Amino acid sequence: MTTPAQGNLIPPGTHYACDNGKFGKGWPGTDAWFAWLRATIQRYEPDLCLLAVAPDVPMDAAATLAESLPRLGRIRSLGIPVAFATQNGSEQDGLTPWNAIDVLFLAGSTEWKTSSAAHRLAQQAHARGLAVHMGRVNSRRRLRIAQAFGCTTANGTYLAFGPDTNLPRLLAWMNELHTTPGPSPVKVGTRLLITRRA
Template sequence: MRPPLYLTPPSTDPIRKHIRADRLGAITSPGQGNLLEDGWTFCIDNGCFGGSYPGDKEYLELLKKLRPLREWCLFAVAPDVPGNHFRTWERSRDMLPRIRDLGFPAAYAAQDLMDLDPWDIEDEYDVLFIAGTDEFKLSVAAANLAGYAIDLGKWVHMGRVNSFKRYQYAATIGCDSVDGTTLTRGPDRNLRDVLSWRKSIARQDSLFLPEVRDFFDHSYLSIPRQRLAPQPAAVEAVPFPQHALF
């Protein structure tokens, strides 16, 4: 089993050293400020989850500036609405082809309730970015969406991976890459741990990885459907849980 590539802001010299050696990948987003180098494997996040999305025009301008590096870019994430697939699709549908037109693989952020209608948008994106609430991210629905994307030959990425258990879960459902804030919160303290996650998965035979069902918190399946129903256009986002399951 190939361990997922961990993507992180290139904020320190030791992190940049490991990115150059392909032991880590880089992630950038609007307003981040860290420079990227030729040959770095990286992705471009949109900043919506943290509330720093600058707008479609400004985001496309950022992509234009990064076009000389596009051959090393895994994906650029179309704008999304955290926790709501229906609002995310409305926000992403026009931006996905514009991202592709600039030469970047376009990533769609899978949010809660995407499992209700994943089939008719499969040709609109190149990368499935598993986002959404923790309940959704750890659900059978998200695992099935990942498997479906893999069957279609798409790259699969998971966000907010900040523990070995979450990293192990991402590997188990077949994610190619992940990102998180572990190295942002403590780059010197946590770098060795994050590098050890990859080594640990690389040493494990897939037969000895935990069953996917061992990770699932099934509360997503009992969430009332009206909680994340499509919202009026004036509503920017649904409330997003701040807790983490692990």
């Protein structure tokens, strides 16, 4: 996972995803963000991009819909999967643009994105043939929740803090997902995208 402010170098042939930097201090503004997104896609190949997150307003579903809608088509024009970042309240009717997205990104507060409301949205996404991603997955418990929700990808900063200690733990969690599946209604195949601390 990369954002405009991070400047991550992605190894050749590696899958990657593009976040927008709205959660935190990395949002450069609409024009600079889209220029960064276009350059990133050109540099690292569109076929390897798992998703690009449309600009959102953290914790505000209605404002996120208004912010994202004008930009969904621009992202799709780059030939990459479009992700919509759901927020607290996105479960309300009309606040998720189902027909304009490829990936449902479970964002919002920790309490909301791990709630039954977010789980129901994930189920609706699966029923529509969309992928589901969960952000800020930094613990074994959260990774299990992402799996139970049917997420095919997740990201977090866990590895950025003490990588020598945390990499073995993270690999053990991922191995556990694949060897002792939880109650996920879909196949086990969660990819964890590491987000470097900005």
